[in-house]
Amino acid sequence: MGFPTEPDVIDTDVAVIGxxxxxxxCVLHVHAADPRLSVALVSKGAVGxxxxxxxxxxxxxxxxxPSDSIDAxxxxxxxxxxxxxxxxxxxxxxxxxxxxxxxxxxxxxxxxDRGPDGRINQKAFAGQSFDRTVHRGDLTGIEIMGxxxxxxxxxxxxxxxxxxxxxxxxxxxxxxxxxxxxxxxTGRAMLIRARVIVVATGGAATMWKIAAPAREKTGxxxxxxxxxxxxxxxxxxxxxxxxxxxxxxSRLTGAVLEEGLRGAGARLLNADxxxxxxxxxxxxxxxSTRDVVARASYTEIMSGRGTRLGGVHIDISHLGAEEVExxxxxxxxRTRQVGQDLATGPVEVSPTAHFHMGGVIIDRDxxxxxxxxxxxxxxxxxxxxxxxxxxxxxxxxxxxxxRAGDQVAREAAGRPLRDPDPEEVAASIHQAYAPLHRESxxxxxxxxxxxxxxxxxxCGVVRDRDGLLAARTALDRLSEQxxxxxxxxxxxxxxxxxxxLDLVNQITVAQLVVESALTRExxxxxxxxxxxxxxxxxxxxxxxxxxxASDGRPDLSTRPxxxxxxxxxxxxxxx
Amino acid sequence: MSEPLRxxxxxxxxxxxTDFEVAWTPPMTVLDVxxxxxxxxxxxxxxxxSCRVAMCGTCTLRVNGSxxxxxxxxxxxxxxxxxxxxxxxxVRDLIxxxxxxxxxxxxxxxxxxxxxxxxEPAVIPPDTPERRRxxxxxxxxxxxxxxSSCAIADDRRDFIGPxxxxxxxxxxxxxxxxxxxxxxxxxxxxxxxxxCHYVYGCTHACPKGLDPAGAIRALRRWRTHGLPD
Numbered sequence: 001m002g003f004p005t006e007p008d009v010i011d012t013d014v015a016v017i018g019x020x021x022x023x024x025x026c027v028l029h030v031h032a033a034d035p036r037l038s039v040a041l042v043s044k045g046a047v048g049x050x051x052x053x054x055x056x057x058x059x060x061x062x063x064x065x066p067s068d069s070i071d072a073x074x075x076x077x078x079x080x081x082x083x084x085x086x087x088x089x090x091x092x093x094x095x096x097x098x099x100x101x102x103x104x105x106x107x108x109x110x111x112x113d114r115g116p117d118g119r120i121n122q123k124a125f126a127g128q129s130f131d132r133t134v135h136r137g138d139l140t141g142i143e144i145m146g147x148x149x150x151x152x153x154x155x156x157x158x159x160x161x162x163x164x165x166x167x168x169x170x171x172x173x174x175x176x177x178x179x180x181x182x183x184x185x186t187g188r189a190m191l192i193r194a195r196v197i198v199v200a201t202g203g204a205a206t207m208w209k210i211a212a213p214a215r216e217k218t219g220x221x222x223x224x225x226x227x228x229x230x231x232x233x234x235x236x237x238x239x240x241x242x243x244x245x246x247x248x249x250s251r252l253t254g255a256v257l258e259e260g261l262r263g264a265g266a267r268l269l270n271a272d273x274x275x276x277x278x279x280x281x282x283x284x285x286x287x288s289t290r291d292v293v294a295r296a297s298y299t300e301i302m303s304g305r306g307t308r309l310g311g312v313h314i315d316i317s318h319l320g321a322e323e324v325e326x327x328x329x330x331x332x333x334r335t336r337q338v339g340q341d342l343a344t345g346p347v348e349v350s351p352t353a354h355f356h357m358g359g360v361i362i363d364r365d366x367x368x369x370x371x372x373x374x375x376x377x378x379x380x381x382x383x384x385x386x387x388x389x390x391x392x393x394x395x396x397x398x399x400x401x402x403r404a405g406d407q408v409a410r411e412a413a414g415r416p417l418r419d420p421d422p423e424e425v426a427a428s429i430h431q432a433y434a435p436l437h438r439e440s441x442x443x444x445x446x447x448x449x450x451x452x453x454x455x456x457x458x459c460g461v462v463r464d465r466d467g468l469l470a471a472r473t474a475l476d477r478l479s480e481q482x483x484x485x486x487x488x489x490x491x492x493x494x495x496x497x498x499x500x501l502d503l504v505n506q507i508t509v510a511q512l513v514v515e516s517a518l519t520r521e522x523x524x525x526x527x528x529x530x531x532x533x534x535x536x537x538x539x540x541x542x543x544x545x546x547x548x549a550s551d552g553r554p555d556l557s558t559r560p561x562x563x564x565x566x567x568x569x570x571x572x573x574x575x
Numbered sequence: 576m577s578e579p580l581r582x583x584x585x586x587x588x589x590x591x592x593t594d595f596e597v598a599w600t601p602p603m604t605v606l607d608v609x610x611x612x613x614x615x616x617x618x619x620x621x622x623x624x625s626c627r628v629a630m631c632g633t634c635t636l637r638v639n640g641s642x643x644x645x646x647x648x649x650x651x652x653x654x655x656x657x658x659x660x661x662x663x664x665x666v667r668d669l670i671x672x673x674x675x676x677x678x679x680x681x682x683x684x685x686x687x688x689x690x691x692x693x694x695e696p697a698v699i700p701p702d703t704p705e706r707r708r709x710x711x712x713x714x715x716x717x718x719x720x721x722x723s724s725c726a727i728a729d730d731r732r733d734f735i736g737p738x739x740x741x742x743x744x745x746x747x748x749x750x751x752x753x754x755x756x757x758x759x760x761x762x763x764x765x766x767x768x769x770x771c772h773y774v775y776g777c778t779h780a781c782p783k784g785l786d787p788a789g790a791i792r793a794l795r796r797w798r799t800h801g802l803p804d
Binding site: 045046049051055105107108109111115117119137139143146149150151153215216247248249251252255334337338339443445492494496 | 600601602603604606607610613614618619620621622623624625626627628629630631632633646647649666667668670680681684685686687689693694695696697698699700701702706709713714715716717742749751752
């Protein structure tokens, strides 16, 4: 059976992969710096409406108040990240954030909530020494992404919507030349030649049984960069948000109830009605960082003090129903959707896989080891270290998306369009179409379920060597099975095929997470090893690097964190 | 096992299966039903979604005739009929090409045209008439449920449509924006507010509780009485 595998060729100065906060900010900045540059925006889902910036609830950390300071935001970010952060990336984040907030308000057209004095209101978020989170109600992402999407009508990039990026491809000299892609709506293959490519697809947290992100987030960018030989860091650092909604078999399970609830005084209770955070972080209680709260909840659940659905309770009803409805309308609606009610009583929640701190190694201008390739947002690693603060995520994607755009404008003119190696192109496309050509084989759906169960049980909130070794074996088997997967139906708009392609990337990233988790024999931030429960600054103020060896297996190494700006206090060594 | 759901799904291939029995496992949404069909009965079923929490606005379809978000529509035991949104060309099964929606959106200059001197976030208290007018009309997720349920937009395809008019109203009312006069001119031309017959399909359908019909009324008022201060 013949499918159209001869690719349509598109030439562009710049290809931006991903249309979340990082991707669209990048497009804006490319246009602002040099409107003559042609931009192709490659988006697996609907432009500006897929991925996770859209799903941001709580808000955006930026220093705006004169009594706050850049140093304080920086210190909070490093404290939260347990000093594993790339300090230059974190420093750049906190320095640029106020300027980008200003740009979002005065140029992009966002309008954030005001205080009674008419100035931008900043609310409390966990793990922060100052109330600095800018927001629009409790659904901030809609405002930011809605307005960025509007800007695309002014800027006019070539929108390649419903186009999945497959692989980065090089020319005969090994120079980056473009990418292969697949228009899943038509089922046609594409070859996009570009002077500069920006990877901004978002993370991979969908591969855990209970998970928060949008469906697109299957590690495409990180997997693509890994296949291209780029070094990745901190891949073991996957954040579990402490309060994911539990809704049985419904897809709603795992959806986040926002951080601001804990900031506003919500209590966490186990099945015995005990406010258990007093045993884990008596000083900060529920306002402790995400890693600490998630692990506390997980421990309660695993120790038999969990609720009927296997969670704990979050309760903010003591503020009064009217107040909760006024301040958290989106969250109240979300709980009512599953037959519970945040405004009037406790709601069952569980830690939920949420954000990948790990990713491609970049510098402060988003440059990678490969000339012409930039990475921005969740696909990059280092900014957040071992744990991300709530409100630093959308800050990262917009700050670094903007910086990537500025850098593109500096680089594009100096890089010619190149001819991709036809063999690389053919191999990439052949591999992508294989599930469609197969007459028989497993469907991807049960394999996805198996991957999610496996990662939850063996590489979740609490890990140990035996579990990780079991995960390694199981992932090897899964990757053999996915190589034989079959996607019946036509090439056009075939979701089974798309799920199969997602799964290939998810398994690749899962393997890197497991291998990195095995390497880090200590506990730090989101990575907790029950067989190595201590944080070991003497031995492990180092980050784990993984890259693809010539035999195709992951090659692991470690490197000391460069404490260029701030050295951790000796007494602060809790995991 | 509880009573199953009997589901009929519109398919673009006339030979494709349309009727399914799905186990009811509350809490269950229409999106859960579609995922169950795809997983357990027919992997070729085409439908679209992303966030599953009413933020992306990409899973819009019709359930028993009403335009809704699949992820926000609870199902109860019984019969269910699922069709694609109305007024758009079908790509496959429940997936439609929403290009027309975005052409209308683009027609109202949907982005802020910053007024001169807007270099810092404007100081605007939340209780001003401006914000009281705008705030309840934000949070549009461009899902197209209003378009799909609009008797006029569905017909001749030259009506700017409820979502785009709501966006225009928000920007015209925004004191930070300098494009109001021009925008008001666009939305009050032949394809604009006068095509609306106030059936209120849009306002009833909006999954975010916005009132596009109210926005259209405001635009008509401003045409006659001038722009708001």
